[in-house]
Amino acid sequence: MLIIFYIFAALSVLGGLGVLFLRNPIHCALSLVGTFFCLGAIYVMLNAEFVAVIQVLVYAGAIMVLFLFVLMLLSSKDSEQYANKWPIGKILAGLLSLGIFIQIAGLFNAGELQLGPKGAYPLEVVEEVGSIALIGRLLFTDYILSFEIIAILLLVAVIGAVVIAKRRLQ
Amino acid sequence: MIPIEHILLLSAVLFTIGVLGVMLRRNVIVIFMSIELMLNAVNLSFVTFARSMDSMTGVIFIFFIIVVAAAEAVVGLSIILSIFRTRKTLNIDEYNLLKW
Amino acid sequence: MSQIWLVPAFPLLGFLLNGFLGKRFGARFVSFVGPLAIALSFAQSLVLFFQMLEAEGNMLREHLYTWIASGNFEAGINFQVDQLSGLYLLVITGVGFLIHVYSVGYMDGESGYYRFFAYLNLFVFFMLILVLGDSFLLMFVGWEGVGLCSYLLIGYYFEKDSAAEAAKKAFLFNRVGDFGVLSAVLLIFLAFGSIEFSTINAEAATRLELGGGLVTAITLLLFLGATGKSAQIPLFVWLPDAMEGPTPVSALIHAATMVTAGLYMVARLSHLFVLAPFTMHVIAVVGATTALMAATIAITQTDIKRVLAYSTVSQLGYMFLAMGVGAFGAGVFHVMTHAFFKALLFLGSGSVILAIHHEQDMRNMGALKSKLPITYITMLLGTLAISGVPFFSGFFSKDEILWKAFSSPLGSPWFWGVGFLTAGLTAFYMFRMIYLTFHGESRVDSHTLEHVHESPISITIPLMILAVLAVTGGFFGVPHLFNFFPNGMESYFHGFFADIPSGHGSVATEWTLMAFSVGFALFAWFVASRLYHSGFDIAAGLRSKWEWAYQLSLNKWYIDELYNAVIIQPGRLISTHLLWQLFDQNVIDRAVNTTGTVARTVGNTIRPFQNGLTQNYALIFTLGTFLILWYVM
Incomplete structure (x- = not known):
């Protein structure tokens, strides 16, 4: 179990590094899809099947396909590396990212993580009811307002995307 | 059981890679992908915490984050499309409209 | 409910209508709305005046709304009508109405006709606010407002440089006075914690010691404001220049109403002023000096309106002399009679100026008597009144002042002497004006002379009404000496002003002094007729003999x-x-x-x-x- 996790973790980091270093944006995108799949697997290991499913469906399936569409639409000769305008920026960026990483990692590596009180859904309950059923129940009871609002947000985004991307009539 | 610290460490690594991607890559779409990577890193820590604290709230949050990410991707990509029409490039350094 | 607010509301409405719609609706609309607003205001004033006489304590008050409420300081928009403001109301709206009617004829065909009436209405509005306000705050609004209107109206012919300059001059000189008023108001607030007139008058004696430094400072500062508004030494120089404005403006603002605002303030706060004997003395001295000085300037001026302007300054000095010796009632009485005859004289001069096509130099007039009979007769009546010829209005008020200047504990024979001299000079320069304008040989150029004719009815009717008032107005306050007639003025103001111990001096003295002053005035008339009626040889001889004095007078004492x-x-x-x-x-x-x-x-x-x-x-x-x-x- 643990070994599988480490494999997936290593693969996902590899995918992330691919995004960082691959030259061709399409390769970047495919590498990112790999990362998403790995993350989806880790979600399954964490008993979050629903999240894993939408991770694969929405992220790897929908969003990344959208990215690829756009890339293919635009990048006719855009695969070459652009000239860097400010090289010191690269070094600075590296240092800053390192700093942020150390801070975040230091959070849970320095000592034991202080977690709050346990919630009402231990693993047994989740397995008994089923994670999807639980999420569905919560979404349509406690989080119904957020759910409706997020629906409207999605609608607005769709309309906005159409309006923005539409070719202006000359 | 997977140690929670290890998952969180993975999340931190992915997040940092995302940050680096945003700052180092010059292709707008790749920058966008890096942002998605950061979002996923955050999702991962949400799930981890939800599991280790026996709570469903983190999972619900991920649901919303994914929806927002989808919306963001749609709108962001259409903005990139429309900028590309006038600038004819994906190089973010050429997108210097904010200067004026 | 007495509806005091209606009185200023009508002129304000007139101002708005004339100002915003006058240009579009044309001259007929303006000449209807302008005078009508003042007429309605006058009618309401009359009603209020009689209500006030009936009312308990001769006082009507009306609270409109609270303007400022801060801590224990409260200033509202409150109107009050009492003996003093009641009289002022009638004079402002009554004389104001006549002058509005007059303006319809006088300003006929001027460009900016609507503008003129808008300003005139606005002026009346602010003047009414000034006298109706029950506290310094509201009075100051009016005080500044009339200053603004005065500025606008002096500069009515703003395309003329001299008019624009005169307007600025008037405004700046008034500003110096306003500084005095504002400082005084602050001091008053410190001393009383209130700026309401009733509080100040009622508590003055208890809160401030007689002749103390604070009360002297307050009253001197107030008087500084009064000298600015009422054209006294040292701030009188703007008034003669203010004659650049149209003649009705000179008559209304710079003779009958606004320039008496300073007197109004002094009279309003008489209880405060009597606590500062030093200030009273300063007022009397300044008034007397101004009266004499302006009179000496008036005798050599050649511009008909300037003669009247200096005469106004001189008469205002007279009124301040009265205030200074504690004869508040007499001073206000003179304000009233002066409003009648000086408005009359100004309007008459305007009629003359109109007839000979805007010529103001008396050296280019003469022998207009037969051409302008109504103007001549009314102006002659006005001249008789201002000269103090017995039984005309000026005689009663002026004689009252002279007697008080002599007999009051605050007065002195010197004051009487100065007043006496001034009275003679007044008679002299007024008859000089009459002779130069209406008698002798015509010096009007022949082309103009052919077209000279009497002014239209809208001009002559106000002249005639004012002439009647100028002749009879004095019977309102016949001195005690003529005990066949009750002194209406005294009983009217009974208990309103601060009490000054009654003067010394016997009835015989009073008769003698009166005879002297009347005799001197008649003598001055005689001299004027010698000098200016036929030929100017003697006048020219005198002038060359006293060249320095002539120059001094002509140049307004430099x-x-x-x-x-x-x-x-x-x-x-x-x-x-x-x-x-x-x-x-x-x-x-x-x-x-x-x-x-x-x-x-x-x-x-x-x-x-x-x-x-x-x-x-x-x-x-x-x-x-x-x-x-x-x-x-």
């Missing part, structure tokens, strides 16, 4: 030149060398330039960050995140 040398030139020097070249350029300009330089330097320094490279922004954003994380952990 007061303007004095101001120029003492105030304006040093002021200009200081402004140029110290304020402008030293302070302004070296300190203020440098400070401003430095501000600019600093901003530019800072901008240049941080401009590279705004280089439009999105990733640099992301970098800085990350830096911020890093710093925040660092701080939190």
